[in-house]
Amino acid sequence: MTEPVPAHAGVPAAELLAPRVDLPLTAEEAAYVAAARAPNTRRGYASDWREFSSWCARHGHTPLPAAPEALSGYITELAGAGARVGTISRRLSSIRFVHVMRDLPDPGDARRVATVWEGIRRTHGAPPVQARALMPPDLDDVVDACPATRTFTTRPAEGDLAGLRDRALLLVGFFSALRRSELAALTVADVADHPRGRVLSIPRSKTNPYGTEPELVVLPHTARAARCPVTALTAWLDAAGITEGPVLRRVTRGNRVADGPLHPESVNAIVQRAVARADIGPGPWSAHSLRAGHVTYAHQRGASDRAIAHQTRHRSLATIGTYVRIDDAWEDNSAALLAGL
Known part of the structure; x- marks a missing residue:
């Protein structure tokens, strides 16, 4: 009973x-x-x-x-x-x-x-399903697929604000290696000018929930303007008329910018839609793909684990290794050296 x-x-x-x-x-x-x-x-x-x-x-x-x-x-x-x-x-x-x-x-x-x-x-028990790393050249295709113009039946075509926002989100997300919650919470006050780009202040994070330690993230100018996170961020803020408050916001079907910030889940959905537009292949894709892409691509280009952790704010260097994906298995590997036999 x-x-x-x-x-x-x-x-x-x-x-x-x-x-x-x-x-x-x-x-x-x-x-x-x-x-x-x-x-x-x-x-x-x-x-x-x-x-x-x-x-x-x-x-x-x-x-x-x-x-x-x-x-x-x-x-x-x-x-x-x-x-x-x-x-x-x-x-x-x-x-x-x-x-x-x-x-x-x-x-x-x-x-x-x-x-x-x-x-x-x-x-x-099995390894967790990891988001596929989004990095160049796939990232370039995803950015290029962001819409530039929005057409209407009752008024002339306009620059697509959602497309500008998506470009900014993708490039800022990749170069900054921010978590989706941090991207959603980013405000204009958190963005400081610097001769080499921008510096983002992260008041609180997963590893710094009490805000007791200042966390600074670098957003550099890049050689290619079309792939520059600073240029993309500035273009979005100027076009949206955002001078304070949340950086990343919802854009209505009428091509108007909302006042409130994006929800972290919306950041996830935006990345997934952007990848779908580019049709770059199966995932799984998510907002975390940008952070994973930063770590993987930086590692492939010779960045040390310490340098990567400086940007990602990982407390343990061992954690960086979990982001380095399948391609890294071939580096300095005995089986790969025997392939020519």
Whole structure:
């Protein structure tokens, strides 16, 4: 017989991400609680919790507190349905996080759950699917495919603002090696002039969530004006009339620039559409392809891991190696040296 569901099991997911307290949080405390996790992280936790709660409802389990057999059954079903180990790991983290925030025992500590999870990882573990690196010459084709003119039925043709924005996003994203969330959050105030190009200040990042360390990223002038990130960025800002606020913004179907910033997911979609226009081949492609392309292309052109990490802001040089793609497997390789035999 299924035990009755506790009253707090039906609390909205967003509220469950706040700590359990005896007295209500003040507005100021609630604001700081919300700021304790990145918005994307909070959205992910909430989505995962809703999915787990729905699974529990279908199978007659109580989601909060979750019994070990409920959690082990859930991850077993996910694995059987073909979910990737990384996806299951994220779901587990979300469920455990909600329990911790409600001062409840962590169901992931149960030996039943830990052993099933270990078996899933050993059986289904595989390298994560990595975004394909977007770099020259493919990047050149993608940039060239950005539309230059937009036509209308009720007024004369105009310069395509979305095309200008896409060129700026692609070139700035490649040369700066910014993450998609950082590209979306970039403001005019973060861009400083420099004789050799621009310097971008990143107030907060994945590796610097508290903003305790200044992070500066270089955006250089390049020899080819058509491939210069500074030129592309300036052209976009001038045409869009942007003098303050978000750098990258939505462009309406009427060729007008919105006030708010792009969502990080929109940055992803823009890169994917741009690649599709150029028809350069299968991916997977994403906004991360620009960052991966920077690392891979810089490595191929002789940049040291330390120099690359200076731009990407990786804390560990070992991480750089995970970005260097299949082509690097052929460098200084004994089998390749034997190919002439």
